[in-house]
Amino acid sequence: MGYDFSTIEPKWQSRWESERVFNVTEDLTKVKFFNVQMYPYPSGDLHMGHLRNYTYVDLLTRYRKMQGYNVLSPMGWDSFGLPAENAAINTGVHPREFTEKQIVRMKDQLRRLGAVYDWDREVVVHTPEYYRWDQWIFLKLYEQGLAYKKESPVNWCPRDATVLANEQVVDGGCERCGTVVEKRNLSQWFFKITDYADRLLDDLAELNEWPDRVRTMQENWIGRSEGCRFTMKVAGTEHSFDVFTTRPDTSFGMTFAVLAPEHPLVEELIAGSPVEEEARAYIAAAVRASDIERVADGAKSGIFLGHHAINPVNGREVPLFIADYVLTGYGTGAIMAVPGEDQRDWDFATRYRLDIIPTVSRPDGWEGEAYSGDGVMINSDFLNGLTKAESIPAAITWFEEHGLGTRTVQYRLHDWLISRQRYWGCPIPMINCAECGLVPVPEADLPVIHPDVEDYAPKGQSPLAAVDSFVNVACPSCGGSAKRETDTMDTFVDSSWYYLRYCDAHNDEAIFDPEKVKYWMPVDQYIGGVEHAVLHLLYARFVTKVLHDMGLVPVDEPFARLFTQGMLVKDGAKMSKSKGNVVSPDSYYERYGADAIRLFELFIGPPTDDAIWSDHGVEGTYRFLDRVWRMATGSVGKTVDRPESAEDREVLADAHRTVKKVTEDIDRFSFNTAVAALMEFSNTLNGYLKSQVGARRVTVDAVVEMMLLMLSPMAPHMAHELWELTGHDGMLAAQMWPSWDEDLVRRDVVTMVVQVNGKVRDRVDVDVDISPADAEATAMGLEKIERWLEGGTVRKVIARPPNLVNIVVG
RNA sequence: GCCGGAGUGGCGGAAUGGCAGACGCGAUGGACUCAAAAUCCAUUGUCCGCAAGGGCGUGCGGGUUCGAGUCCCGCCUCCGGCACCA
Numbered sequence: 001m002g003y004d005f006s007t008i009e010p011k012w013q014s015r016w017e018s019e020r021v022f023n024v025t026e027d028l029t030k031v032k033f034f035n036v037q038m039y040p041y042p043s044g045d046l047h048m049g050h051l052r053n054y055t056y057v058d059l060l061t062r063y064r065k066m067q068g069y070n071v072l073s074p075m076g077w078d079s080f081g082l083p084a085e086n087a088a089i090n091t092g093v094h095p096r097e098f099t100e101k102q103i104v105r106m107k108d109q110l111r112r113l114g115a116v117y118d119w120d121r122e123v124v125v126h127t128p129e130y131y132r133w134d135q136w137i138f139l140k141l142y143e144q145g146l147a148y149k150k151e152s153p154v155n156w157c158p159r160d161a162t163v164l165a166n167e168q169v170v171d172g173g174c175e176r177c178g179t180v181v182e183k184r185n186l187s188q189w190f191f192k193i194t195d196y197a198d199r200l201l202d203d204l205a206e207l208n209e210w211p212d213r214v215r216t217m218q219e220n221w222i223g224r225s226e227g228c229r230f231t232m233k234v235a236g237t238e239h240s241f242d243v244f245t246t247r248p249d250t251s252f253g254m255t256f257a258v259l260a261p262e263h264p265l266v267e268e269l270i271a272g273s274p275v276e277e278e279a280r281a282y283i284a285a286a287v288r289a290s291d292i293e294r295v296a297d298g299a300k301s302g303i304f305l306g307h308h309a310i311n312p313v314n315g316r317e318v319p320l321f322i323a324d325y326v327l328t329g330y331g332t333g334a335i336m337a338v339p340g341e342d343q344r345d346w347d348f349a350t351r352y353r354l355d356i357i358p359t360v361s362r363p364d365g366w367e368g369e370a371y372s373g374d375g376v377m378i379n380s381d382f383l384n385g386l387t388k389a390e391s392i393p394a395a396i397t398w399f400e401e402h403g404l405g406t407r408t409v410q411y412r413l414h415d416w417l418i419s420r421q422r423y424w425g426c427p428i429p430m431i432n433c434a435e436c437g438l439v440p441v442p443e444a445d446l447p448v449i450h451p452d453v454e455d456y457a458p459k460g461q462s463p464l465a466a467v468d469s470f471v472n473v474a475c476p477s478c479g480g481s482a483k484r485e486t487d488t489m490d491t492f493v494d495s496s497w498y499y500l501r502y503c504d505a506h507n508d509e510a511i512f513d514p515e516k517v518k519y520w521m522p523v524d525q526y527i528g529g530v531e532h533a534v535l536h537l538l539y540a541r542f543v544t545k546v547l548h549d550m551g552l553v554p555v556d557e558p559f560a561r562l563f564t565q566g567m568l569v570k571d572g573a574k575m576s577k578s579k580g581n582v583v584s585p586d587s588y589y590e591r592y593g594a595d596a597i598r599l600f601e602l603f604i605g606p607p608t609d610d611a612i613w614s615d616h617g618v619e620g621t622y623r624f625l626d627r628v629w630r631m632a633t634g635s636v637g638k639t640v641d642r643p644e645s646a647e648d649r650e651v652l653a654d655a656h657r658t659v660k661k662v663t664e665d666i667d668r669f670s671f672n673t674a675v676a677a678l679m680e681f682s683n684t685l686n687g688y689l690k691s692q693v694g695a696r697r698v699t700v701d702a703v704v705e706m707m708l709l710m711l712s713p714m715a716p717h718m719a720h721e722l723w724e725l726t727g728h729d730g731m732l733a734a735q736m737w738p739s740w741d742e743d744l745v746r747r748d749v750v751t752m753v754v755q756v757n758g759k760v761r762d763r764v765d766v767d768v769d770i771s772p773a774d775a776e777a778t779a780m781g782l783e784k785i786e787r788w789l790e791g792g793t794v795r796k797v798i799a800r801p802p803n804l805v806n807i808v809v810g
Numbered sequence: 811g812c813c814g815g816a817g818u819g820g821c822g823g824a825a826u827g828g829c830a831g832a833c834g835c836g837a838u839g840g841a842c843u844c845a846a847a848a849u850c851c852a853u854u855g856u857c858c859g860c861a862a863g864g865g866c867g868u869g870c871g872g873g874u875u876c877g878a879g880u881c882c883c884g885c886c887u888c889c890g891g892c893a894c895c896a
Contacts, residue, residue, distance in 0.1 A: 213814055213891080220813070220892050227896080245896060258896095300894080325894045335896050343811090344894050412895055533891080603834070605822060609815095610889085614822065620834050626849095673824070676833035683833090690850095753829050758877045760829055798876050804828050808876050 003629035005593030009717045013111050021733050022061065022073065022116040026519040030070035034520045035061050036499050038528030038536065039076040039123070042102035043083060046109045047582035048601070048613060049568035049575035055601040056565060056671065057527050058115040062713035063666055066737035072520055073116070074502040076123030077103050080131075081491045082160060082176055085424035088456045095424045095456070099126060113585075114594050114716050121505040125494045130501065131426040132447030133511045134493055137543065138429055139440050146192045146546065147418075149430075149438065153262065153287075153328065154417055156184040161458030162421045163188055165490060166414050167221075167535045183287065189419035189428060189487065193542045197222055197411045199556075200541055209561035211608075217533040223412025228396045229332065230405025232257060234269070235308040235317050241265050244331035244410055248395035249388060252380040253338040253359035255349065256319045257309040258302065261286040262328040269305050269320075279303050279322060286324040300325050300348040311336070312404045313395075314381065323348060331410055339370060346370040360388055416539065418490045423456045423463040425488030433475035433482035442476050448484070462486040495536055496543040499523055499558060511552070518554045526559040533564070563669060566610040575613065588618050595715035596622035602671040602714060624679050625718055627686065628711070632704045632722045637689030639697035648699040651688045653747075654681060655703040656740040662710050663737070678710060701726070709738045754779040755806040756788040768802050775801035 016022065026032075037057040046054075061073040077099075084095035084102075091098075103124070110117070123130060141147035155164040157174035163186060168175040193200075201222045204215045227246035234240060241259065245251075259266055261283040270279045282303050302323030309320045318337075325344055326335055339349035340358040346369060349356050360375040377383040382398070383391040399405030419428060427448045429441035441448055451470045453463050464470055465486040475482035503520040504512035528536075540558050548556040568575045575582055588597050599621035605611040630636050658681040665674035685703060689695045704726065711719040712732050723732040747768055752775065754762045762784040766775065776799045779785060785807070792809035799805050 216814060217891060223892090223895065225895075243896080247896080323894095325896095327895070330895045332896095337896090342896070344896075347894090410895080412892095530890085600834095603822090609823095612822065614835070616835050617822075623849095624834085630849095672822095673833080676824075679833055751829080755828085755877075758828095758875095763829070796876060798828095800828065804877090806828080806876050 033069035135429040190415040249391035255355040260333040419487035430485040530564040592622040640694040779805035
């Protein structure tokens with residue numbers, strides 16, 4: 001009977017489901033393991049790149065379960081968002097219908113891979129059951145002042161006709177469609193993530209089980225800078241403005257000052273002035289330009305405002321400019337310019353022939369550019385003679401003592417812009433009343449149901465605004481007529497807390513039962529793509545901290561251990577629909593089956609690294625599985641009953657060594673070498689089964705059993721079928737992971753390498769406990785070695801028994 | 811520019827400072843077959859040599875060490891992230 005995966009696979013898939021093998025409840029007698037992958041957007045077809053991730057997650061679910069953990073591995077759908085809406089615009093199919101069809105398809109594909117989940121806890125974002133609690137979270141943030149509406153310059157994608165969060169602007173373009181993002185002044189909803197900037201930064205230190213890469217990316221994104229903020233007066237006026245600098249030590253080198261074109265003071269300074277017209281044109285151009293356009297040419301331009309600012313450290317009056325290299329969104333939107341120590345200021349000063357006064361002594365020969373390195377202070381009055389490191393705090397102290405400035409911390413992180421002018425998202429639960437202003441929807445009125453519309457096309461405001469029955473509402477406060485907020489929430493709000501909902505997915509009284517969250521949280525293993533390093537992973541940490549501060553979640557970091565898998569690459573690009581290089585698993589399912597695909601996904605390379613797709617690879621893992629099948633079903637060699645021989649014992653010992661290796665490899669996420677170890681053992685077993693005397697039946701039974709246990713998380717269908725065929729009771733998934741016997745693993749005789757001057761010249765089998773002296777003697781006595789020693793003097797012998805002896809000859 | 815990561819056979823990749831190339835793919839030869847597929851066996855870094863054997867070899871140049879793919883210093887190339895962030 002051959003390896004017929006096409007009947008085996010559906011059989012076990014339905015048994016795992018119908019026998020509820022992977023459905024769990026809170027069980028205080030067991031150690032929990034909360035295994036979560038970043039839930040997918042239901043985009044339809046899964047390709048080989050997706051299957052890699054799903055295989056990793058499923059392997060861990062099955063492996064940890066066999067180790068006795070109470071494993072929760074849930075699944076959900078990030079089902080709000082632009083793709084469904086765009087599909088609706090193109091095809092006229094309602095996003096809900098489109099999305100729900102995709103979910104059905106994807107579930108089917110997960111099933112076909114043999115991926116198992118606790119489907120009782122399925123979370124579907126676009127259902128009122130779920131998004132109701134998005135709205136609830138919004139209200140809680142609003143209560144605490146952590147959600148607010150404000151007019152500010154925001155990123156606008158003209159193609160998707162919606163605003164975007166800073167995190168969703170990639171290389172100056174829209175994360176979704178790539179269109180160059182514009183700046184617009186709009187009134188938008190924000191979450192005040194900057195209140196948590198320090199904690200989000202500091203707590204990264206606790207996340208030891210996160211990849212350094214991700215931690216560094218978050219660190220850079222939060223972008224904490226320590227420095228000094230001080231006020232500068234505009235000479236001859238009542239006006240003043242604040243500047244922020246990380247280099248207060250260079251204040252004596254200030255030779256001009258710059259305001260961002262959008263700075264509020266600019267209007268007052270130019271009104272009625274000779275430069276008004278020129279300045280207005282410059283400002284208009286700067287405001288209109290996208291960020292990348294502003295950066296593009298690299299040349300610094302600006303306009304002298306006809307005013308001077310007073311440098312507080314020495315009273316010097318310096319010319320005041322507007323220039324678009326100063327950004328309105330960072331610091332105070334105004335700078336003191338120190339061309340001697342800042343290259344941007346240097347470039348500007350050179351162009352406009354402004355003074356350059358060095359304040360830090362240069363290395364010999366340094367000229368033609370700004371110097372930002374270390375040195376001794378010069379031209380700097382009371383700072384002269386100090387080093388850069390000494391003079392930064394000294395300068396801040398001076399500002400503080402004179403009441404002119406303060407030590408401050410500046411973040412690159414901005415508040416999270418969460419409102420979107422699109423249809424397919426969670427409605428923001430706010431009402432605008434002419435009498436009462438902004439009024440939150442009372443909790444009892446949640447959910448604010450997302451209404452159907454006829455026309456999904458983006459128009460610069462949410463399509464919901466066209467639904468009169470949705471928009472017009474009685475004010476919850478005064479009862480008068482009022483209008484609903486029609487913007488929807490960024491889908492990253494949905495995904496910032498879904499893992500918490502898994503703990504209690506269908507609670508309709510509360511967002512979740514804190515007791516259940518207490519049992520399951522934190523997520524023990526979180527798996528997903530590194531592309532979420534600063535988006536989702538930062539937002540999720542923020543929301544968890546807020547809910548923690550509210551006393552709802554016991555932990556203040558959601559993900560104890562993070563694993564970011566590499567991408568699957570084909571034809572030099574990440575496998576993706578948009579690149580048109582996807583490999584569909586369909587034909588591979590038909591030819592080789594799910595287990596061979598899974599095994600190849602594991603074997604293809606280190607999970608953290610990108611891997612290159614190879615059409616032949618699956619064939620290799622299929623051959624391996626087919627060989628295991630034949631060995632386990634007795635069609636290879638013959639077995640006999642006889643007492644145990646040394647050879648039998650060695651095969652058993654090898655099986656134990658394999659268990660040890662596979663266990664350690666899975667624990668360190670080295671799945672490719674775990675598979676290789678199993679292949680290696682199968683080669684050993686194959687040779688043993690074909691041995692002249694015949695393999696010993698008891699030994700074969702024992703090692704095949706171990707092999708099936710190890711294969712269970714990797715190639716579960718075949719392993720389960722063979723488990724049953726070889727006469728075992730109970731389902732394989734419910735068995736314990738095998739352990740190994742250290743006495744068997746230990747080798748009595750090992751191969752010792754003998755080197756002469758570091759080059760391997762011979763090998764010899766020795767007792768594992770050989771003493772250094774005996775090892776040396778054995779090595780020196782080898783015929784081949786003696787030849788290498790002839791004519792030389794032995795200077796030194798390094799003995800590292802039982803592995804190596806190195807003889808140094810001079 | 812700054813911050814990460816990586817460079818090993820024809821290919822994917824292995825290797826707590828101790829036998830470089832495990833395992834797999836591909837290739838070559840053989841067995842089985844009328845033939846093919848499947849399967850099985852063998853070979854497969856490179857150079858010299860009939861062989862025994864030896865030389866060389868982990869991006870480049872140095873160093874530490876009895877011994878370096880691995881550690882240190884200086885480069886090169888590629889990939890990723892951040893970037894007029896004051």
